[in-house]
Amino acid sequence: MFGSPWNAVIAAALGLLALLPVPAANGAAAAVEPVALVTELAGSGSVSQKPDGGALEQLHELLPGAVVTLNAGARAVVVHTASGAVYDLAGPGRYRVQPQALEALSGRLARRELPPEIRGFRLKPLSTMQASIVMRGSAPARLDGPSGGVLVSGELTYRIRGDVMSPSLELLDADGNKIVSAREAPAVFSPAEATALQPGRPYVVRVQGQDSRGKPVELSSRFWLIDAEASARLRAARPGASATTTDLIVYAMALESAGATATAREAWRVVNERR
Numbered sequence: 001m002f003g004s005p006w007n008a009v010i011a012a013a014l015g016l017l018a019l020l021p022v023p024a025a026n027g028a029a030a031a032v033e034p035v036a037l038v039t040e041l042a043g044s045g046s047v048s049q050k051p052d053g054g055a056l057e058q059l060h061e062l063l064p065g066a067v068v069t070l071n072a073g074a075r076a077v078v079v080h081t082a083s084g085a086v087y088d089l090a091g092p093g094r095y096r097v098q099p100q101a102l103e104a105l106s107g108r109l110a111r112r113e114l115p116p117e118i119r120g121f122r123l124k125p126l127s128t129m130q131a132s133i134v135m136r137g138s139a140p141a142r143l144d145g146p147s148g149g150v151l152v153s154g155e156l157t158y159r160i161r162g163d164v165m166s167p168s169l170e171l172l173d174a175d176g177n178k179i180v181s182a183r184e185a186p187a188v189f190s191p192a193e194a195t196a197l198q199p200g201r202p203y204v205v206r207v208q209g210q211d212s213r214g215k216p217v218e219l220s221s222r223f224w225l226i227d228a229e230a231s232a233r234l235r236a237a238r239p240g241a242s243a244t245t246t247d248l249i250v251y252a253m254a255l256e257s258a259g260a261t262a263t264a265r266e267a268w269r270v271v272n273e274r275r
Helices: 004-019 228-236 245-257 261-274
Strands: 036-042 045-048 067-070 075-080 085-098 101-113 141-144 148-150 158-162 165-172 178-182 203-210 216-225
Touching: 036 245, 067 075, 075 101, 075 245, 141 216, 148 261, 228 245, 245 261
Parallel strands: 148 216
Antiparallel strands: 036 075, 045 067, 067 085, 075 085, 085 101, 141 158, 165 178, 165 203, 203 216
């Protein structure tokens, strides 16, 4: 057996090993999510962060530790999605993104809180919402109407467009059961007028018919109503006609976070018109 001096050496070595970092599973480092978003930008600036540093742009997502530099005369609005705060930044200045705040290294910044109806939602990173920001293109035959979650049932209106002969229509629940069935699809179909819809439960509008060459055509759209409490909060926080671009972006992000992805698509369309 080793004597007491060796015991001391072994104990010291084990203590040093305990301080070494433990590799992540499969050698992969844990992903770091953005905590802030540039919603408005006038003038120019840059951001120092990996992997997408460089020129500052509107809708630029910012990671913890990122440093935003604004040139003289520039102005930016940054929403800190993790803390629910909005920052107005003025150039020239340098600002560091912290996990729960923005810090002025130089320059002037002003902070305000998001409305309480919005702060209750965890705003997801914008990069997870791109499917809702991009509008769907046209097709020879299509079913126009919401695809995804909606804020209120009044948004649920469907129209058949294009080359569809003798279309039939069905409304199905999540288990595939037919709730509504029509051998001749109406020109306009509103599910909420045909049956009582349950919030949080998905439904599918399905149209079947033929094109002008006799080939089968099937069109469908899946939708759901978000829960009543979230809907009431978001309706209360809906931006008015004089809303800023930041207000519109934050509202669209809150819609996404609440599952109202179809309603958010229209909100993003308004944002895109302003950009």
